[in-house]
Amino acid sequence: MVGAIDINSVIKKFTTDDGNEITALDGVDLNIKAGEFISLIGPSGCGKSTLLRLIAGLSTPTKGTLSMDGAGIEGTSYERGLVFQNAMLFPWLNIYDNIAFGLKARNVYRKHKERVSKFINMVSLAGFEKSYPHQLSGGMIQRAGLARVLINDPKVLLLDEPLGALDAFTRMNLQDELIHLWKKEKMTMILVTHDVDEAVYLSSRIVVMTPRPAKVEKILDVNLSYPRVRSSSEFLYLRTQILKILDYAGKTEDPGYFI
Amino acid sequence: MQIEHVQKFFENKVFILLFIVVWEILSRSGLVNNLFLPPFSSVLETIWQLLINGSFSASVLISLQRAVLGFVVGVLIAVPLGFWLSVWPRGLQMSIWPLLKVAEQANPFILFHVVILFAGIGEFAKTIILSWVCLWPILFSICDGIKNANTDILKVGASFGLSRWQLFSKITIPMVMPSLFTGLRISAGYAFFLLIVIEMMGSNSGLGWFVLSNQENYNIDRIYAGAVTIAVLAVFIDFILKSIEAKLLSHQYPEIIN
Ligand SMILES: Nc1ncnc2c1ncn2[C@@H]1O[C@H](COP(=O)(O)OP(=O)(O)OP(=O)(O)O)[C@@H](O)[C@H]1O
Numbered sequence: 001m002v003g004a005i006d007i008n009s010v011i012k013k014f015t016t017d018d019g020n021e022i023t024a025l026d027g028v029d030l031n032i033k034a035g036e037f038i039s040l041i042g043p044s045g046c047g048k049s050t051l052l053r054l055i056a057g058l059s060t061p062t063k064g065t066l067s068m069d070g071a072g073i074e075g076t077s078y079e080r081g082l083v084f085q086n087a088m089l090f091p092w093l094n095i096y097d098n099i100a101f102g103l104k105a106r107n108v109y110r111k112h113k114e115r116v117s118k119f120i121n122m123v124s125l126a127g128f129e130k131s132y133p134h135q136l137s138g139g140m141i142q143r144a145g146l147a148r149v150l151i152n153d154p155k156v157l158l159l160d161e162p163l164g165a166l167d168a169f170t171r172m173n174l175q176d177e178l179i180h181l182w183k184k185e186k187m188t189m190i191l192v193t194h195d196v197d198e199a200v201y202l203s204s205r206i207v208v209m210t211p212r213p214a215k216v217e218k219i220l221d222v223n224l225s226y227p228r229v230r231s232s233s234e235f236l237y238l239r240t241q242i243l244k245i246l247d248y249a250g251k252t253e254d255p256g257y258f259i
Numbered sequence: 260m261q262i263e264h265v266q267k268f269f270e271n272k273v274f275i276l277l278f279i280v281v282w283e284i285l286s287r288s289g290l291v292n293n294l295f296l297p298p299f300s301s302v303l304e305t306i307w308q309l310l311i312n313g314s315f316s317a318s319v320l321i322s323l324q325r326a327v328l329g330f331v332v333g334v335l336i337a338v339p340l341g342f343w344l345s346v347w348p349r350g351l352q353m354s355i356w357p358l359l360k361v362a363e364q365a366n367p368f369i370l371f372h373v374v375i376l377f378a379g380i381g382e383f384a385k386t387i388i389l390s391w392v393c394l395w396p397i398l399f400s401i402c403d404g405i406k407n408a409n410t411d412i413l414k415v416g417a418s419f420g421l422s423r424w425q426l427f428s429k430i431t432i433p434m435v436m437p438s439l440f441t442g443l444r445i446s447a448g449y450a451f452f453l454l455i456v457i458e459m460m461g462s463n464s465g466l467g468w469f470v471l472s473n474q475e476n477y478n479i480d481r482i483y484a485g486a487v488t489i490a491v492l493a494v495f496i497d498f499i500l501k502s503i504e505a506k507l508l509s510h511q512y513p514e515i516i517n
């Protein structure tokens with residue numbers, strides 16, 4: 001099985017326009033096995049997207065190394081598909097061409113033409129091939145964005161809050177679709193989310209990160225069988241666990257006063 | 260359906276029609292001296308007479324030809340230049356920017372006299388000055404389009420493992436299109452506006468020359484005929500560009516059309 005990601009002591013610093021240095025990641029260590037479903041959870045601005053972009057190969061670490069199946073990550077590859085928040089479809093292409101984009105870019109469209117309709121059907125967008133992104137609902141756009149990445153058969157799927165902007169029902173539907181997909185395609189999933197429920201519902205391991213500069217605060221195994229029941233006591237226990245960690249994450253010193 | 264269309268047409272044009280009606284009334288009633296303001300209908304008649312008799316359509320055609328030539332040359336220079344500038348290192352871009360801004364502000368009428376010194380007063384000088392004027396809005400619209408572009412969309416492109424050339428052709432160009440069209444329309448307007456003045460400054464053909472020569476003969480009807488024709492052509496040119504824009508871009512950015 002392929003799709004293991006190793007992150008070793010990764011430090012990522014940014015220099016802002018006014019010359020200040022920001023440390024987004026301050027020594028992140030994480031070993032992700034092939035075929036795992038990992039959720040990254042942590043306070044806003046801690047560096048989750050930064051980490052995802054590093055894995056995707058969109059940027060390089062200041063220090064430390066990232067590798068996939070033992071080989072260092074250099075540059076982007078369709079094998080590590082990144083689904084952005086808000087999907088970011090290309091507004092100048094219709095849904096069909098958006099989803100077929102990766103195939104055409106790799107010059108394999110003629111050979112794999114039938115995949116396009118397969119993935120359009122998979123995300124239930126049949127009939128909307130000719131529509132443009134602005135004519136679709138948020139949930140449909142999100143699904144199209146997912147299909148656009150999945151069509152390339154990635155070994156690792158990187159999801160940056162892909163469901164954040166959706167209503168509760170669409171969200172739950174897509175969560176089930178994600179699990180279904182993951183079981184079928186057996187790829188490695190790395191999901192950034194703010195939603196603790198979502199993390200517990202989906203993942204095999206949950207990585208809680210500290211506030212910026214981010215490190216791994218705690219890794220929790222989720223040993224619940226799928227499909228998970230959101231109201232089961234184990235589910236609720238885990239959920240409370242994580243909320244507790246998040247609340248305390250980074251608050252190492254006692255404020256020393258009471259309100 | 261039919262009625263809606265008719266209604267829409269008049270809604271859009273109601274003030275133009277009103278303007279023409281007021282013009283006609285002012286002139287016919289004698290409120291304004293006919294010598295200074297001939298009735299609109301007689302201006303139309305003059306245009307018709309001029310078109311039949313032949314020499315006028317030659318003026319229209321030669322003006323259009325000059326405007327289109329200057330515009331096309333401007334586009335052919337500005338488009339590659341704009342995209343080329345956008346791949347310059349940031350620092351270098353910043354330092355050339357002021358020079359470009361100054362060049363844009365150079366007064367085209369004064370510049371025209373300089374161009375004449377080098378290129379003579381023929382068609383070549385006109386093409387040079389028109390393309391110069393067309394150059395800037397297009398150039399800046401490309402630079403702005405790239406600068407204000409959604410950098411996340413570029414990242415999406417990059418995340419598919421595209422090559423530099425693929426990124427440029429498949430992402431950057433379509434992304435810049437809406438902004439580019441704004442530049443094209445501004446340029447086309449400039450080109451035609453400036454052309455008329457240039458034809459007045461030194462030419463013996465074209466619409467500008469036509470208006471000027473009739474002014475010298477106090478042929479008021481013909482001056483108005485020239486002016487109305489020029490206005491109609493300007494609207495027509497913009498209409499054509501707008502239609503192309505609508506056809507190419509309306510599906511992706513419905514908000515930019517109307
Ligand atoms: N290109 C950049 N230049 C400068 N600073 C950056 C850049 N990208 C990210 N940062 C900074 O790094 C930190 C982490 O950003 P990042 O987007 O990874 O956070 P995040 O955990 O994804 O937050 P959120 O949950 O709100 O999306 C932030 O403080 C941000 O300001």
Ligand SMILES: [Mg+2]
Pocket residue numbers: 048049050160
């Ligand atoms: Mg983020």
